[in-house]
Amino acid sequence: MSAVSTDMGPTTDPQPEKKWRRRSLVAIAILLPLTLAETSYESAREWLHGEDLITRDVDFGQSVAFGGSDWKLADLRGGKAGRLPDHAFAVIATFTVTIDDPDLQKQWLGCKLMLTDAAGRRWLPDVVAGLGLPQGVMNCTSAIFSGAKKGDVLTIGDTFIVPEDAIKTIRPAVGLGSERPWYLRFQRPPR
Template identity: 85%
Template structure:
Protein backbone atom coordinates (compact mmCIF):
# COMPACT_ATOMS: atom_id res chain seq x y z
CA UNK A 1 0.00 0.00 0.00
CA UNK A 2 1.36 3.47 -0.84
CA UNK A 3 1.61 6.44 1.44
CA UNK A 4 -1.22 8.18 -0.39
CA UNK A 5 -3.63 5.28 0.04
CA UNK A 6 -2.98 4.75 3.80
CA UNK A 7 -5.80 6.96 4.96
CA UNK A 8 -8.39 5.34 2.59
CA UNK A 9 -10.76 2.78 3.86
CA UNK A 10 -11.04 -0.72 2.41
CA UNK A 11 -14.10 0.19 0.31
CA UNK A 12 -12.34 3.19 -1.26
CA UNK A 13 -9.27 1.05 -2.03
CA UNK A 14 -11.44 -1.52 -3.84
CA UNK A 15 -13.07 1.25 -5.89
CA UNK A 16 -9.66 2.61 -6.95
CA UNK A 17 -8.47 -0.89 -7.82
CA UNK A 18 -11.60 -1.58 -9.91
CA UNK A 19 -11.14 1.71 -11.75
CA UNK A 20 -7.53 0.83 -12.67
CA UNK A 21 -8.53 -2.66 -13.77
CA UNK A 22 -11.19 -1.20 -16.11
CA UNK A 23 -8.69 1.30 -17.51
CA UNK A 24 -6.13 -1.47 -18.05
CA UNK A 25 -8.67 -3.65 -19.87
CA UNK A 26 -9.76 -0.72 -22.04
CA UNK A 27 -6.12 0.02 -22.89
CA UNK A 28 -5.58 -3.65 -23.74
CA UNK A 29 -8.57 -3.63 -26.11
CA UNK A 30 -7.08 -0.63 -27.92
CA UNK A 31 -3.36 -1.49 -27.82
CA UNK A 32 -3.51 -5.20 -28.66
CA UNK A 33 -4.97 -4.72 -32.21
CA UNK A 34 -2.53 -1.86 -32.81
CA UNK A 35 0.41 -4.04 -31.76
CA UNK A 36 -0.77 -6.89 -34.01
CA UNK A 37 -1.22 -4.52 -36.95
CA UNK A 38 2.26 -3.07 -36.45
CA UNK A 39 4.00 -6.44 -36.22
CA UNK A 40 2.14 -8.00 -39.16
CA UNK A 41 2.39 -5.01 -41.54
CA UNK A 42 5.81 -5.96 -42.92
CA UNK A 43 4.85 -9.63 -43.24
CA UNK A 44 1.67 -8.75 -45.12
CA UNK A 45 3.51 -6.36 -47.43
CA UNK A 46 6.17 -9.02 -48.13
CA UNK A 47 3.51 -11.68 -48.79
CA UNK A 48 1.62 -9.40 -51.19
CA UNK A 49 4.86 -8.51 -52.94
CA UNK A 50 5.81 -12.16 -53.43
CA UNK A 51 2.56 -13.62 -54.75
CA UNK A 52 0.70 -13.25 -58.02
CA UNK A 53 -2.77 -12.56 -56.64
CA UNK A 54 -4.68 -10.16 -58.88
CA UNK A 55 -5.02 -10.96 -62.59
CA UNK A 56 -5.07 -8.35 -65.34
CA UNK A 57 -6.70 -10.08 -68.29
CA UNK A 58 -5.32 -9.45 -71.76
CA UNK A 59 -7.18 -10.38 -74.96
CA UNK A 60 -5.37 -12.55 -77.48
CA UNK A 61 -3.48 -10.44 -80.00
CA UNK A 62 -3.32 -7.48 -77.63
CA UNK A 63 -0.26 -6.34 -75.72
CA UNK A 64 -0.10 -5.04 -72.17
CA UNK A 65 2.46 -2.80 -70.49
CA UNK A 66 3.92 -4.61 -67.48
CA UNK A 67 7.28 -4.35 -65.74
CA UNK A 68 8.41 -1.52 -68.00
CA UNK A 69 7.83 -3.49 -71.23
CA UNK A 70 4.99 -4.47 -73.58
CA UNK A 71 3.99 -8.15 -73.38
CA UNK A 72 2.02 -10.05 -76.01
CA UNK A 73 1.19 -13.75 -76.17
CA UNK A 74 2.94 -15.07 -79.27
CA UNK A 75 2.01 -18.76 -79.20
CA UNK A 76 0.51 -21.49 -77.06
CA UNK A 77 0.89 -25.06 -78.27
CA UNK A 78 0.95 -28.49 -76.76
CA UNK A 79 0.63 -32.21 -77.18
CA UNK A 80 2.07 -35.55 -76.19
CA UNK A 81 5.85 -35.45 -76.24
CA UNK A 82 8.88 -36.79 -74.44
CA UNK A 83 8.49 -39.17 -71.54
CA UNK A 84 5.30 -37.88 -70.03
CA UNK A 85 2.97 -39.86 -67.81
CA UNK A 86 -0.44 -40.89 -69.14
CA UNK A 87 -3.01 -38.08 -69.00
CA UNK A 88 -0.26 -35.40 -69.17
CA UNK A 89 0.58 -33.02 -71.99
CA UNK A 90 3.57 -30.84 -72.81
CA UNK A 91 2.73 -27.17 -73.39
CA UNK A 92 4.99 -24.42 -74.71
CA UNK A 93 3.95 -20.80 -74.11
CA UNK A 94 5.87 -17.98 -75.79
CA UNK A 95 5.57 -14.22 -75.42
CA UNK A 96 6.79 -11.41 -77.66
CA UNK A 97 8.15 -8.62 -75.48
CA UNK A 98 9.03 -5.10 -76.61
CA UNK A 99 11.54 -3.83 -74.07
CA UNK A 100 10.74 -0.41 -72.63
CA UNK A 101 12.85 0.06 -69.51
CA UNK A 102 16.19 -1.67 -70.23
CA UNK A 103 16.87 -2.27 -66.51
CA UNK A 104 15.43 -5.80 -66.72
CA UNK A 105 17.35 -6.93 -63.65
CA UNK A 106 15.26 -4.50 -61.62
CA UNK A 107 11.96 -4.60 -63.55
CA UNK A 108 11.80 -8.35 -64.17
CA UNK A 109 13.29 -9.65 -60.93
CA UNK A 110 11.18 -12.63 -59.88
CA UNK A 111 9.90 -13.19 -63.43
CA UNK A 112 7.51 -16.13 -63.41
CA UNK A 113 5.82 -17.67 -66.44
CA UNK A 114 2.90 -19.89 -65.53
CA UNK A 115 -0.26 -21.51 -66.80
CA UNK A 116 -3.60 -21.19 -65.02
CA UNK A 117 -6.88 -22.97 -65.62
CA UNK A 118 -10.57 -22.29 -64.98
CA UNK A 119 -10.38 -24.12 -61.63
CA UNK A 120 -7.69 -21.72 -60.36
CA UNK A 121 -4.82 -24.22 -60.55
CA UNK A 122 -1.35 -23.06 -61.61
CA UNK A 123 1.57 -24.75 -63.29
CA UNK A 124 5.12 -23.46 -63.29
CA UNK A 125 7.72 -24.30 -65.97
CA UNK A 126 9.15 -27.79 -66.01
CA UNK A 127 11.91 -29.60 -67.86
CA UNK A 128 10.57 -32.18 -70.30
CA UNK A 129 12.89 -34.74 -71.79
CA UNK A 130 12.79 -34.44 -75.57
CA UNK A 131 11.04 -31.05 -75.63
CA UNK A 132 12.97 -27.88 -76.42
CA UNK A 133 12.00 -24.27 -76.77
CA UNK A 134 11.98 -23.01 -80.37
CA UNK A 135 15.16 -21.35 -81.64
CA UNK A 136 15.58 -17.78 -80.42
CA UNK A 137 13.26 -18.22 -77.42
CA UNK A 138 14.75 -17.37 -74.02
CA UNK A 139 13.47 -18.14 -70.56
CA UNK A 140 13.01 -15.30 -68.04
CA UNK A 141 16.46 -15.59 -66.50
CA UNK A 142 18.23 -15.56 -69.88
CA UNK A 143 16.22 -12.53 -70.96
CA UNK A 144 17.01 -10.59 -67.79
CA UNK A 145 20.74 -10.93 -68.43
CA UNK A 146 20.56 -10.67 -72.25
CA UNK A 147 21.53 -6.99 -72.36
CA UNK A 148 18.35 -6.06 -74.25
CA UNK A 149 17.94 -2.36 -74.96
CA UNK A 150 14.89 -0.12 -75.24
CA UNK A 151 12.92 -1.02 -78.37
CA UNK A 152 14.36 -4.54 -78.69
CA UNK A 153 11.79 -7.28 -79.30
CA UNK A 154 12.64 -10.52 -77.53
CA UNK A 155 10.79 -13.81 -77.33
CA UNK A 156 10.38 -15.41 -73.93
CA UNK A 157 8.87 -18.80 -73.30
CA UNK A 158 8.93 -21.99 -71.31
CA UNK A 159 7.67 -25.57 -71.22
CA UNK A 160 5.01 -26.94 -68.89
CA UNK A 161 3.49 -30.29 -67.97
CA UNK A 162 -0.28 -30.03 -67.68
CA UNK A 163 -2.90 -32.70 -66.91
CA UNK A 164 -5.27 -33.61 -69.70
CA UNK A 165 -8.34 -32.27 -67.88
CA UNK A 166 -6.89 -28.74 -67.86
CA UNK A 167 -5.83 -28.50 -71.51
CA UNK A 168 -9.07 -26.92 -72.73
CA UNK A 169 -9.05 -24.07 -70.17
CA UNK A 170 -5.36 -23.23 -69.62
CA UNK A 171 -4.29 -19.64 -70.00
CA UNK A 172 -0.70 -18.40 -70.02
CA UNK A 173 0.27 -15.80 -67.44
CA UNK A 174 3.30 -13.76 -66.41
CA UNK A 175 4.22 -12.39 -62.99
CA UNK A 176 7.04 -9.94 -62.28
CA UNK A 177 8.43 -8.79 -58.95
CA UNK A 178 7.93 -5.15 -59.93
CA UNK A 179 4.25 -5.77 -60.69
CA UNK A 180 3.17 -7.99 -57.82
CA UNK A 181 0.55 -8.65 -56.48
CA UNK A 182 -0.78 -8.09 -60.06
CA UNK A 183 0.02 -10.40 -62.94
CA UNK A 184 -0.95 -10.63 -66.60
CA UNK A 185 -3.24 -13.47 -67.73
CA UNK A 186 -3.69 -13.88 -71.49
CA UNK A 187 -6.65 -15.23 -73.43
CA UNK A 188 -5.98 -18.38 -75.41
CA UNK A 189 -5.43 -18.11 -79.16
CA UNK A 190 -8.58 -18.75 -81.20
CA UNK A 191 -8.75 -22.22 -82.72
Protein backbone atom coordinates (compact mmCIF):
# COMPACT_ATOMS: atom_id res chain seq x y z
CA MET A 1 0.00 0.00 0.00
CA SER A 2 1.09 3.44 -0.64
CA ALA A 3 0.71 6.32 1.64
CA VAL A 4 -1.65 9.15 0.60
CA SER A 5 -0.20 12.59 0.84
CA THR A 6 -2.37 15.27 2.34
CA ASP A 7 -0.06 18.03 1.19
CA MET A 8 -2.07 20.41 -1.02
CA GLY A 9 0.89 22.29 -2.40
CA PRO A 10 1.99 25.76 -1.57
CA THR A 11 -0.63 27.76 0.32
CA THR A 12 -1.72 31.16 -1.04
CA ASP A 13 -2.39 34.10 1.21
CA PRO A 14 -6.05 35.27 0.77
CA GLN A 15 -5.24 38.77 2.11
CA PRO A 16 -4.24 40.46 -1.21
CA GLU A 17 -7.45 39.23 -2.90
CA LYS A 18 -9.60 40.58 -0.06
CA LYS A 19 -7.72 43.88 -0.24
CA TRP A 20 -8.46 44.23 -3.99
CA ARG A 21 -12.11 43.37 -3.47
CA ARG A 22 -12.44 46.09 -0.86
CA ARG A 23 -10.67 48.61 -3.08
CA SER A 24 -12.97 47.73 -6.00
CA LEU A 25 -16.08 48.22 -3.88
CA VAL A 26 -14.80 51.56 -2.64
CA ALA A 27 -14.03 52.63 -6.22
CA ILE A 28 -17.55 51.67 -7.35
CA ALA A 29 -19.04 53.55 -4.40
CA ILE A 30 -17.14 56.68 -5.49
CA LEU A 31 -17.33 56.42 -9.30
CA LEU A 32 -20.98 55.46 -9.65
CA PRO A 33 -22.37 58.64 -8.00
CA LEU A 34 -19.84 60.76 -9.96
CA THR A 35 -20.95 59.19 -13.23
CA LEU A 36 -24.62 59.74 -12.39
CA ALA A 37 -23.91 63.36 -11.42
CA GLU A 38 -22.10 64.03 -14.71
CA THR A 39 -24.88 62.63 -16.89
CA SER A 40 -27.57 64.33 -14.78
CA TYR A 41 -25.79 67.67 -15.04
CA GLU A 42 -25.86 67.55 -18.84
CA SER A 43 -29.54 66.58 -18.84
CA ALA A 44 -30.43 69.33 -16.38
CA ARG A 45 -28.48 71.90 -18.39
CA GLU A 46 -30.28 70.94 -21.59
CA TRP A 47 -33.63 71.04 -19.80
CA LEU A 48 -32.92 74.51 -18.38
CA HIS A 49 -32.04 75.87 -21.81
CA GLY A 50 -35.24 74.46 -23.30
CA GLU A 51 -37.79 75.66 -20.74
CA ASP A 52 -39.17 79.02 -19.59
CA LEU A 53 -38.60 78.67 -15.86
CA ILE A 54 -37.51 81.95 -14.28
CA THR A 55 -39.87 84.92 -14.49
CA ARG A 56 -38.92 88.54 -15.07
CA ASP A 57 -42.03 90.57 -14.26
CA VAL A 58 -42.65 93.67 -16.36
CA ASP A 59 -45.02 96.51 -15.49
CA PHE A 60 -47.61 97.51 -18.07
CA GLY A 61 -46.27 100.25 -20.33
CA GLN A 62 -42.66 99.38 -19.57
CA SER A 63 -40.29 98.36 -22.36
CA VAL A 64 -37.71 95.65 -21.58
CA ALA A 65 -34.61 94.54 -23.49
CA PHE A 66 -34.94 90.83 -24.20
CA GLY A 67 -33.37 88.73 -26.95
CA GLY A 68 -31.77 91.66 -28.75
CA SER A 69 -35.01 93.69 -28.89
CA ASP A 70 -37.12 95.91 -26.66
CA TRP A 71 -40.49 94.28 -25.82
CA LYS A 72 -43.56 96.17 -24.64
CA LEU A 73 -47.10 94.84 -24.14
CA ALA A 74 -49.33 96.80 -26.50
CA ASP A 75 -52.74 95.24 -25.90
CA LEU A 76 -54.56 92.35 -24.29
CA ARG A 77 -58.18 91.85 -25.24
CA GLY A 78 -60.59 88.99 -25.31
CA GLY A 79 -64.15 87.82 -25.51
CA LYS A 80 -66.45 85.33 -27.18
CA ALA A 81 -65.57 84.95 -30.85
CA GLY A 82 -65.83 82.31 -33.52
CA ARG A 83 -66.87 78.82 -32.50
CA LEU A 84 -65.55 78.32 -28.99
CA PRO A 85 -66.48 75.69 -26.42
CA ASP A 86 -68.73 76.74 -23.54
CA HIS A 87 -66.91 78.66 -20.80
CA ALA A 88 -63.98 79.48 -23.10
CA PHE A 89 -62.80 82.87 -24.33
CA ALA A 90 -60.57 83.99 -27.18
CA VAL A 91 -57.74 86.30 -26.17
CA ILE A 92 -55.40 88.29 -28.41
CA ALA A 93 -52.11 89.52 -26.94
CA THR A 94 -50.02 92.00 -28.95
CA PHE A 95 -46.57 93.44 -28.30
CA THR A 96 -44.62 96.27 -29.90
CA VAL A 97 -41.03 95.21 -30.40
CA THR A 98 -38.19 97.56 -31.32
CA ILE A 99 -35.40 95.63 -33.02
CA ASP A 100 -31.87 96.23 -31.73
CA ASP A 101 -30.07 93.11 -33.02
CA PRO A 102 -31.55 92.22 -36.44
CA ASP A 103 -30.29 88.61 -36.30
CA LEU A 104 -33.74 87.42 -35.22
CA GLN A 105 -33.09 83.88 -36.46
CA LYS A 106 -30.46 83.60 -33.73
CA GLN A 107 -31.96 85.83 -31.04
CA TRP A 108 -35.59 84.72 -31.36
CA LEU A 109 -35.12 81.03 -32.08
CA GLY A 110 -37.78 79.19 -30.09
CA CYS A 111 -39.87 82.36 -29.68
CA LYS A 112 -42.95 81.54 -27.65
CA LEU A 113 -45.85 83.81 -26.75
CA MET A 114 -48.01 82.46 -23.96
CA LEU A 115 -50.55 83.36 -21.32
CA THR A 116 -50.17 82.48 -17.64
CA ASP A 117 -52.61 82.78 -14.77
CA ALA A 118 -52.42 83.12 -10.99
CA ALA A 119 -52.65 79.33 -10.58
CA GLY A 120 -49.48 78.85 -12.67
CA ARG A 121 -51.24 77.43 -15.73
CA ARG A 122 -49.97 78.27 -19.23
CA TRP A 123 -51.66 78.53 -22.60
CA LEU A 124 -49.89 78.53 -25.93
CA PRO A 125 -51.27 80.13 -29.11
CA ASP A 126 -54.25 78.43 -30.70
CA VAL A 127 -56.36 78.82 -33.81
CA VAL A 128 -59.79 80.33 -33.26
CA ALA A 129 -62.11 79.72 -36.21
CA GLY A 130 -63.44 83.03 -37.46
CA LEU A 131 -60.86 85.13 -35.58
CA GLY A 132 -57.58 86.33 -37.03
CA LEU A 133 -54.86 88.66 -35.89
CA PRO A 134 -55.45 92.38 -36.44
CA GLN A 135 -54.04 93.98 -39.59
CA GLY A 136 -50.25 94.40 -39.41
CA VAL A 137 -49.73 91.96 -36.52
CA MET A 138 -47.25 89.11 -37.09
CA ASN A 139 -46.67 85.97 -35.10
CA CYS A 140 -43.15 85.07 -33.92
CA THR A 141 -42.28 82.91 -36.91
CA SER A 142 -43.34 85.56 -39.43
CA ALA A 143 -41.32 88.18 -37.57
CA ILE A 144 -38.18 86.04 -37.47
CA PHE A 145 -38.16 85.79 -41.27
CA SER A 146 -39.48 89.30 -41.97
CA GLY A 147 -36.06 90.79 -42.70
CA ALA A 148 -36.46 93.40 -39.96
CA LYS A 149 -33.59 95.83 -39.54
CA LYS A 150 -32.16 97.60 -36.50
CA GLY A 151 -34.61 100.25 -35.30
CA ASP A 152 -37.69 98.67 -36.95
CA VAL A 153 -40.78 98.44 -34.77
CA LEU A 154 -42.79 95.24 -35.23
CA THR A 155 -46.17 94.32 -33.81
CA ILE A 156 -46.08 90.72 -32.63
CA GLY A 157 -49.13 88.87 -31.37
CA ASP A 158 -51.15 85.70 -31.25
CA THR A 159 -54.55 84.30 -30.32
CA PHE A 160 -55.30 82.04 -27.37
CA ILE A 161 -58.23 80.06 -26.02
CA VAL A 162 -58.52 80.22 -22.24
CA PRO A 163 -61.12 78.98 -19.76
CA GLU A 164 -63.54 81.47 -18.25
CA ASP A 165 -62.11 81.04 -14.75
CA ALA A 166 -58.68 82.30 -15.88
CA ILE A 167 -59.78 85.50 -17.62
CA LYS A 168 -59.41 87.73 -14.56
CA THR A 169 -55.82 86.71 -13.78
CA ILE A 170 -54.19 85.97 -17.16
CA ARG A 171 -50.93 87.69 -17.98
CA PRO A 172 -49.10 87.59 -21.32
CA ALA A 173 -45.55 86.23 -21.40
CA VAL A 174 -42.70 85.89 -23.89
CA GLY A 175 -39.97 83.24 -24.00
CA LEU A 176 -36.99 83.26 -26.38
CA GLY A 177 -34.41 80.53 -26.88
CA SER A 178 -31.51 82.98 -26.48
CA GLU A 179 -32.79 84.04 -23.03
CA ARG A 180 -33.96 80.73 -21.52
CA PRO A 181 -34.47 79.78 -18.72
CA TRP A 182 -35.61 83.44 -18.26
CA TYR A 183 -38.90 84.69 -19.68
CA LEU A 184 -40.87 87.94 -19.50
CA ARG A 185 -44.30 88.12 -17.85
CA PHE A 186 -46.20 91.37 -18.34
CA GLN A 187 -48.73 93.04 -16.05
CA ARG A 188 -52.21 93.34 -17.53
CA PRO A 189 -53.32 96.69 -18.92
CA PRO A 190 -55.25 98.78 -16.37
CA ARG A 191 -59.02 98.69 -16.80
